[in-house]
Amino acid sequence: MQQIASQCTNCGAFTRRSLHHEEEFQSSVFLERLRTSNFPATDEEISHIRDTILPTVSDDISSIESNVASLHQVIRSMGEERERLINVQKRYHNLVSLHRTLPSEIWSEVFLYTLSSYSESNAFNASGSIWQLSHVCQRWRNVALSLHSCWSTMDIRFPKAAQHEADVQRLETVLQRSRQGPLDIYLSQDISDIRKSTGSYNHLILKRMLDVIFAESYRWRTARLLFARG
Numbered sequence: 715m716q717q718i719a720s721q722c723t724n725c726g727a728f729t730r731r732s733l734h735h736e737e738e739f740q741s742s743v744f745l746e747r748l749r750t751s752n753f754p755a756t757d758e759e760i761s762h763i764r765d766t767i768l769p770t771v772s773d774d775i776s777s778i779e780s781n782v783a784s785l786h787q788v789i790r791s792m793g794e795e796r797e798r799l800i801n802v803q804k805r806y807h808n809l810v811s812l813h814r815t816l817p818s819e820i821w822s823e824v825f826l827y828t829l830s831s832y833s834e835s836n837a838f839n840a841s842g843s844i845w846q847l848s849h850v851c852q853r854w855r856n857v858a859l860s861l862h863s864c865w866s867t868m869d870i871r872f873p874k875a876a877q878h879e880a881d882v883q884r885l886e887t888v889l890q891r892s893r894q895g896p897l898d899i900y901l902s903q904d905i906s907d908i909r910k911s912t913g914s915y916n917h918l919i920l921k922r923m924l925d926v927i928f929a930e931s932y933r934w935r936t937a938r939l940l941f942a943r944g
Contacts, residue, residue: 896935
């Protein structure tokens, strides 16, 4: 007896039910004659197939397709729940991980080692390491802001005019975070870029940045100002 899956209306589980019409068809004399000869079906058999068996089979196919769609939905829901639980698991792993127990002094040494190369020590670069480290979490931010030496080296190369106001603000922020420590200042600007920019605005921003830097000249350990054409 052939069976197909059907979904329980109470719990949503899939059960099996018999295809009585299929069993009837499989055991019919008509099927046996069809297998062993080329005799045509009788009008009664044709009517039974068209009016009873084929519509019922079509209904069963539709039922199976509906069940398959329901199973796919269940699989998608279970997949989403799995991803949610994986994220929960990760968060709990983080709560008991070693890095949460390391003292801030150790993190300070790690940060200083990370920023030991010149390319990583440019505090004026907003996408540089010290800025990135300070945006990870509150504890890392506190450690990063406590390391004034990591904010003491600035290689300032003026970008396009539209960003210059943000550069002034960033310069003031870096100087504030360097506290009263010694400074290493490298300042450069392409003269041709100034001439191509919007006149007084560019010169005004340049003057403001120079005023801010020279106001801290008593802290300079190294200062290099380079103005080159092209």
